[in-house]
Amino acid sequence: MEVRRFVVSPLRSNCYVLSESLRPGSPAVIIDPGYDELEGVFEYIEQHGLRVVANWNTHAHFDHVLGVDLVRDKYHCPAYVHKADADIWARTPLNAMRWIGKECALLRTPDGYLADGDVLTLGSEAFTVWHTPGHSPGGVCFVGTSLAVTGDTLFKGTVGRTDLEESSPEAMEASLERILAWDDELLLYPGHGDETTMSEEREKNRFLRIAARGGR
Secondary structure, eight states: OEEEEEEETTTTEEEEEEESOSSTTOEEEEEOOOSSOOHHHHHHHHHHTOEEEEEEOSOOOHHHHTTHHHHHHHHOOOEEEEGGGHHHHHTHHHHHHHHHOOOOOOOOOOSEEEOTTOEEEETTEEEEEEEOOSSSTTOEEEEOSSEEEEETTEETTEEOOOOSTTOOHHHHHHHHHHHTTSOTTOEEEESBSOOEEHHHHHHHOHHHHHHHTTOO
């Protein structure tokens, strides 16, 4: 599995291209295209001749979905998000203007909705959808055999904000308790910042340590 990270948007959101390989025609997905300037993403895909089959979104905050329709128009692929974030998805223009003064069009409706336990395939690799609310009601992680894309649930050394109007500290705590079940060797690719591993976060991330103690 090939993973390429692109830092997009004024909030330095991570957009990922996952592909089965870098051979021409290899299937690929774009995760969290969070801005309307995705030239680097498109150049990478075209350079390797990848075949984009879907857009997966870890959640619907504007800095993770603003470029979704650009991706759909260019590659004629479906876009997916958890249904609990449908209202946030619909407020993308309002939120982009509120947070960064960015004008953008209303996003078209998602092509489908993700649910906890769904299995998404990319070539021979399978990713399980873990519903991990807290930062947003519909936050999810995509968990494969050797890597997980964690969105704004889990970062290197910290977790996603829970002081937003749609956030929930209690839901985040429950989500962190769930993901303690992940294998230590799992590579983690977050929505902002650098990649890490589950073993490093289990050892150094104070929020995970608190979750492991049952919130005490």
